Amino acid sequence: MDFIGAYSPDHLKFLLEGFYVTLKVAFFSIILSFLIGGLIGTLRYAKIPVVSKLLAVIVETIRNLPLLLIIFFTYFALQDIGIILSITVSAITALTIFESAMLSEIIRSGLNSIDKGQIEAARSSGLTYFQTLMYIIMPQALRRMVPPIVSQFISLLKDTSLAVIIALPELTHNAQIINGQKTSYIIPIFLLVAFMYFLVNYTLSIIARRLEAKSI
Template sequence: MNWQRVWTADNWERLLVGDLFNTGEMGGLLVTLAISLSSIVLSTLLGALIGLARSSQSRTLSVPAMLYIQGFRNVPLLILVFWAYFLPPAFGLEISKFLSVLLALTLFTAAYIAEIVRGGIRSVSDGHIEAARALGLGPMQIRTWIVLPQAFFNMLPALSGRYVVAVKNTSLAFLIGLADLTEIGKQIGARLMTAPMEVYLTLLLIYFVVNRGISSLLRRLEDRRRFNRVFLRI
């Protein structure tokens, strides 16, 4: 393997930030992280709302939420990326490649997070809810102060896995030409011609480090929560 041709300063710069220091256009890992973090935040917020609606006793809320979840969970993300990129221009709307990928990934991930939220809500002990009612708390107060905080930490393992998948799914951005980490790696591989394995092993290493970092961070939150529970019992 010829790592010297791949691990040059110029190639590492392009893989990490794209042409940010030359043309001002960011790319590579910087774009991947921007899409990942943005989609994680937006899909978590949207998924939480849909999950709350799905667990509602009102069919006016639960049925549309169920249709959303089933609809987006049964459509390939690849198709959503293409639709988000090609459909808006048909209606006279121009959105960037970045926003196209962000929109598709957010809608797709939110459907899975909604089910995680619903499961987290159902995992909260009925005894805690009954105790809150006995104290005179209303339904909204119970959801806000009792159910959701407990449900969040119960959901952390599942959310961690879904966030890692969201980061990996950003690699589909190269299909519409967005200069993310995978696209920059593909360009470097095409330019070098004789070192495809080295290039894609480098991409694998970068994705692994990023996803490992996300998993470790959420695991620390989960461990801290578990420690606090044990400490309070003592």
């Protein structure tokens, strides 16, 4: 094991560049998937005729597909119909599609967990359905959603490594390039990569616990 050679300034800079790409892809995917998943989950909870059933079919289809297949589709298959996306945009698109389906179920389940009696009480007091959803149901549901949502975000961050299949220059991709130079670099490099993933994910876990504690 060559720790000195593995942790040379050039290698560390290369890994940090890959880590930046990982964080960038994860950041945009988290924001987009939360917004889209929140909308889909809320629409399904509202049980709008036709729309709710159509969304249910789409969500269940995506949830039962491998993420790798979706990544392949966004990068390779879309090119055949004239939609050419960069590697980074393809990765963000694929992760957003997949995570939106996952998050929509978490949000729908969170909304469904609120006692129906509160909804009836709010409606009987004169609140509209939208006001009941926004001021009564959603605030309580969000408290219950925090742990599973953050857990899904952690999974999303780790899933960015799957985009190595389309040569996204993220952390795992750059680590593999360094490892290809010398076999004695493998353990030191992957130990560092593991630590970098752990650092971010553990930070997210701490934030989730604090948010959950404040909401109790």
